[in-house]
Amino acid sequence: MTKKDYYEVLGISRSADTSEIKKAYRTLANKWHPDKHSQKTEAEKKEAEEKFKEVLEAYEVLSDENKKSQYDTYGHAAFEQGGMGGAQGFSGFSGFGDIFSDLFEGFGFGGRSSRNSNQAQRGQDLIRSINISFEDSILGTKTKINLDKYNNCSHCNGSGANSSQDIHVCPTCNGKGQVIELTRVPGFGQIQNTTTCRKCAGSGKIISKKCKQCLGSTYTKINETITINIPAGIRDGMQIRMSGYGGPGKNRGSNGDLLLEINVLSHKHYTRAGSDIHINLPVSIVDIINENYVDVPAPIGMQQIRLRQHYKSGDVITVKNAGAPIKPNSSSKGDLKVHLVFYIPDFSTKQKQKLNEVFDELKDKTKDKWLKDFY
Missing domain, CATH: 2.10.230.10 (Heat shock protein DnaJ, cysteine-rich domain)
Structure with missing residues (x-):
């Protein structure tokens, strides 16, 4: 009689891990356990007993890394007398003690215990x-x-x-x-x-x-x-x-x-990515035009960067070694990443008049060129 594939017996794929194998085994062993079929007909009891044996045999192999490896390579032939791959055949299912222990534990019987329960036991973490x-x-x-x-x-x-x-x-x-x-x-x-x-x-x-x-x-x-x-x-x-x-x-x-x-806890302005700290810095266009130095808050203390006229809103300026330690208590630090966010100051009426006089003398043809290219 041809033996069924062990993976099919447990209803799992060949890529199933240890926990999936054990879960399938417990479910099927519980389903086909003879005690659950004691009131059935003789034919049904015999079927349950055979199914139960198939589940035990499949789990005996697939729960053992060495046997599973041999089965994956040679199939059932790996465990036949004189089988391939140097296999020595089954040892009479010597591991059934462990298997039944797992099963009983799953049924709530406590399972096998290797520890003397009245010995000193460490408390839980x-x-x-x-x-x-x-x-x-x-x-x-x-x-x-x-x-x-x-x-x-x-x-x-x-x-x-x-x-x-x-x-x-x-x-x-x-x-x-x-x-x-x-x-x-x-x-x-x-x-x-x-x-x-x-x-x-x-x-x-x-x-x-x-x-x-x-x-x-x-x-x-x-x-x-x-x-x-x-x-x-x-x-x-x-x-x-x-x-x-x-x-x-x-x-x-x-x-x-x-x-x-x-x-x-989250911070109002800082965010952290690895050992780098990020911050959005409001920047006036006046400071950009004048290429001023501006202060940048950092957890380790105030830092200073110089703005340049070619900077754009959204640019990121890096302040070296002003971030977080790369690991707890390390002297090496990450960087402070300063994200520039441009804004236009709220000028007074008198300041606006002066700006208008300046701008009237300037002619920026960038928009005219863009419109010409657009059409």
């Missing part, structure tokens, strides 16, 4: 946003912030019990924090799966009387005001790690870390 001004992101600053910190309860020393006499070995797992469950899978017999003990939630202990200070949580929470150093040149979305200010550890494990995510 947490993320918190902090707003800073545009100027502070360029120049750096120090700011005070209130943070929660978790400490082992001083009364119970992190046990969660009111006294040592209130701590008992879990009778279900005998203090291991894990239990072995056997699940029958038609065609494969009983599958052994190690899961976290539900009775003690993996701690291996039963507490008869909780600590009066921490109420069994094993930790106490305090609020601290600390000073944060914001490095010069930090960018929007970057993170600063605060060691020990994350979630509480378990079984006297260390705390996780707090990741402060930087949110740079």
